[in-house]
Amino acid sequence: MASSDGSRAAKVKRRLKTIPIMYLLWLAMTLTLPLLFLIGLLVDAFRFAFRRVPFVAVRVIAFGWVYLTFEAFLVPVLFGCWLVAGFGRSHRMLDSSSYVLQAWWAGALFWTFRTLFGVALDVEGDEVVVPGPIILMLRHASIADVLLANVVVTRGRGIKLNYVFKRELLLDPAIDIAANRMDNHFVARSGGSTSEIAAIRALSADLDEHHGVLIYPEGTRFTSQKRQRAVAHLQKTRPDLGRRAMLFRHVLPPRLGGPITLLDPLTPADVVIVSHVGLDGVAEVKDFLGGAMVGTTLRVSFERFACDDVPDNTEGRIAWLFDRWTEVDNWIHEAGGHS
DSSP states (O other): OOOOOSOHHHHHHHHHHHHHHHHHHHHHHHHTHHHHHHHHHHHHHHHHHHHOOOSOHHHHHHHHHHHHHHHHHHHHHHHHHHHHTTTTTOHHHHHHHHHHHHHHHHHHHHHHHHHHHTOEEEEESGGGGOSSOEEEEEOOOOGGGGTHHIIIIIIHHOOEEEEEEEGGGGGSHHHHHHHTTSSOEEEOSSOOOHHHHHHHHHHTTTOOTTEEEEEOTTSSOOOHHHHHHHHHHHHHHOHHHHHHHTTOSSSOOOOSSHHHHHTOTTSOOEEEEEEEESOTTOSSGGGGGGSTTTTOEEEEEEEEEOGGGSOSSHHHHHHHHHHHHHHHHHHHHHHTOOO
């Protein structure tokens, strides 16, 4: 069953706003691209001369234009797929075409990102993602790591993933249209409501050896400020977990709603924990302008845990997940993700 985020009328109303805005941004950027590159070059030359910051403004401009161009291309293609699928009546055709386009989009964007910023990729242990079913739990450090699972797990190993997305991604027209045709869920930032938990639980129903569910247990991208706020919240609501979270250096404490729901013993799926380092310090678009991303190496590690090893009670699952996230934090520290 495909994701259903709001009524049909709400989707149409949202897309009547987001699609024209996207095309206006693409048109404006395309028409002014030579000027933008000239300004970027001047800024980069000045920053390099006085602060030895790598040329990065032109890279950000180029990536932004490529991103918008892909969006401008995908929206009519998705509409064409809807027409070919009998005006959306063939859900199987819509689902399969959306998976293909999603994989292409993620792969092309990730290649563009790595090429422009000179990012090397070092992956270890990704063979453990097969066979499914799996629950994939990924550390969230950057806007760039949203492409990682699709590239390594779906394109690389053939595991189709059902995603738990943040609702803010509905502002991206291509993601909004394609992801709502597949088994995904757009969760509110607060999360935790009965309906949200039920929707997340439904993503793990009927998984087979070719499928899995992806969730970011932290719920949002890591920053030191967010870590402080999350720890302070836990110290008030769950002092025992607050004490454990205080020891985290590079990760946020995992949330207790969606992740714990997916660890339910009724879900016969192994758990794959994904640690990575190399995208730290670029949680927002503006962070790329610091230049730390240029020439870095993105190291990624996968580790699989049998579903039978996950405790069958809620408190046990919470403790188990905090144990795994402590291991992620330690791996990041040892791999070079020092603050």
